[in-house]
Amino acid sequence: MSAVLGAAWALLSAAFLSALLLQRCAPARPPGGGFGVVFGIFQDLIRYGKTKRGRGQRPAWLRLLQVPKRWFAHFYVVSVLWNGFLLIWLFRAEFLGESLPSWIQPMHRALGRDSQSEGTDSERFSALLVLLLLWLHSCRRLAECLWTSVFSSGVIHVVQYCFGIVYYLAVGSTVLCQVPANVRNGKELSVQISWYHVVGVMVYIWASLHQHRCLVILANLRKSKSGKVISLSHSVPFGDWFERVSCPHYFAELLIYVSMAITFGFHNVTWWCVVMYVLFNQALAAVLCHEFYQKNFSSYPKHRKALIPFIF
Ligand SMILES: NC(=O)c1ccc[n+]([C@@H]2O[C@H](COP(=O)([O-])OP(=O)(O)OC[C@H]3O[C@@H](n4cnc5c(N)ncnc54)[C@H](OP(=O)(O)O)[C@@H]3O)[C@@H](O)[C@H]2O)c1
Numbered sequence: 001m002s003a004v005l006g007a008a009w010a011l012l013s014a015a016f017l018s019a020l021l022l023q024r025c026a027p028a029r030p031p032g033g034g035f036g037v038v039f040g041i042f043q044d045l046i047r048y049g050k051t052k053r054g055r056g057q058r059p060a061w062l063r064l065l066q067v068p069k070r071w072f073a074h075f076y077v078v079s080v081l082w083n084g085f086l087l088i089w090l091f092r093a094e095f096l097g098e099s100l101p102s103w104i105q106p107m108h109r110a111l112g113r114d115s116q117s118e119g120t121d122s123e124r125f126s127a128l129l130v131l132l133l134l135w136l137h138s139c140r141r142l143a144e145c146l147w148t149s150v151f152s153s154g155v156i157h158v159v160q161y162c163f164g165i166v167y168y169l170a171v172g173s174t175v176l177c178q179v180p181a182n183v184r185n186g187k188e189l190s191v192q193i194s195w196y197h198v199v200g201v202m203v204y205i206w207a208s209l210h211q212h213r214c215l216v217i218l219a220n221l222r223k224s225k226s227g228k229v230i231s232l233s234h235s236v237p238f239g240d241w242f243e244r245v246s247c248p249h250y251f252a253e254l255l256i257y258v259s260m261a262i263t264f265g266f267h268n269v270t271w272w273c274v275v276m277y278v279l280f281n282q283a284l285a286a287v288l289c290h291e292f293y294q295k296n297f298s299s300y301p302k303h304r305k306a307l308i309p310f311i312f
Contacts, residue, residue: 004110005174009273016280019046020287049154050234051288067161069154074161076142079168083135086172090128090179094189100179108177119180122192123265127179129197130260130271133204134172137256140208144215150222152232171274178268200263204256211252213240218249236297243301244309246290250282251307283307 023046030039044052044062049069092098156164217237224230241248257278261271283306290306305312 005177006270006273009174009270009277013273013276013280016277016284020280020284023284023287044157045159046284047288048156048160048285050152051285051292052155065158066155067158068151069156070145070151071156071161072164073142073145075164075168076138076145078165079138079172080135080142082169083131083138083172086176087128087131087135090131090176093179094124094128097188100176104176107173120192121190122194122197123180124189125191125193126197126264126268127175128189129201130178130263131172131175133201133256133260133263134175137208138168140212144212148212148215148219150219150229150232152234174270174274178264178270194265196262196265200259200261203259203262207252207255207259210241211249211256214242214249214252217242234292234296236293236300241309243304245286245305245307246293247282247286247307250286250289251309254278254282254307283312 019042022042026039026043030036030043040058040062044058044065089100089104093100214237217239221235221237222229222231222233241251245251254275257275261268261275264271286307290304293300
């Protein structure tokens with residue numbers, strides 16, 4: 001296991017879990033005095049888009065630190081470029097016997113990868129496949145941000161924006177660090193497809209299809225039958241996985257990362273730490289979104305959970 005990487009992702013998961021627990025215990029009204037300022041900053045850092053609205057007028061200095069939510073597209077531009085570069089490097093190393101860039105070897109060692117570890121062809125293929133899935137996911141999300149989703153004037157905090165950029169650089173680099181050391185020895189890969197590659201890709205396609213459908217449902221809430229944007233307000237979505245949870249696109253995101261853990265053959269502890277991070281990150285966003293719907297729509301379906309059907 002890449003010990004340092006795993007620890008970093010586990011720490012990040014713990015931070016989001018703590019934020020989720022703190023939010024669940026937070027008072028309905030902001031406390032006064034110094035606690036009030038800390039409470040305001042905390043809320044500003046965990047909320048974005050529609051869940052930031054309706055919290056009264058935020059101080060001017062806090063509003064200076066916000067950027068449009070439509071800039072989500074920048075995350076995927078960075079991801080498509082960076083993870084595309086990593087994919088090309090890895091592909092050339094695996095199939096053309098070329099060496100990985102020289103900076104990767106010290107990075108491997110620094111992040112705890114055992115430099116002597118030799119992987120099987122199946123393990124080497126897993127890392128390549130996961131990087132390809134991650135890149136395809138970023139391409140689809142970029143296309144959805146540009147051509148599917150209808151954004152309102154919602155905002156995100158500049159810290160969330162910077163975090164999002166760094167996240168997509170880190171997640172691809174994490175996949176690259178799962179590449180066994182023998183890729184560097186110039187031994188070409190002979191592709192060995194295992195059952196878990198097939199299962200992982202099938203779960204990935206299934207979750208991606210549902211995530212796309214749910215994002216189309218959200219976009220259609222703001223369009224007329226002819227496809228013209230007629231509103232930028234928020235209303236209650238129905239259909240597909242929305243019948244079970246408030247944030248099925250977040251649930252699908254979680255499934256996409258689980259599908260990558262399956263593609264790694266279930267045993268990659270570092271990647272399960274990434275999955276934990278996605279779980280707590282999306283759970284926090286889903287809880288806030290669920291509360292937003294319940295607060296603003298009195299007839300909101302009672303049986304809907306926030307993130308995971310029938311459970312949470
Ligand atoms: N891997 C990660 O760490 C990570 C982190 C965050 C997000 N994501 C993924 O990125 C995708 C988008 O996330 P998000 O947080 O931006 O989703 P979101 O807040 O639900 O927004 C998605 C789109 O739908 C619109 N929308 C949301 N609720 C609506 C409603 N009730 N009525 C009409 N339109 C509505 C939004 O417009 P507005 O402009 O009004 O918001 C936006 O255009 C998700 O699939 C999520 O899983 C991944």
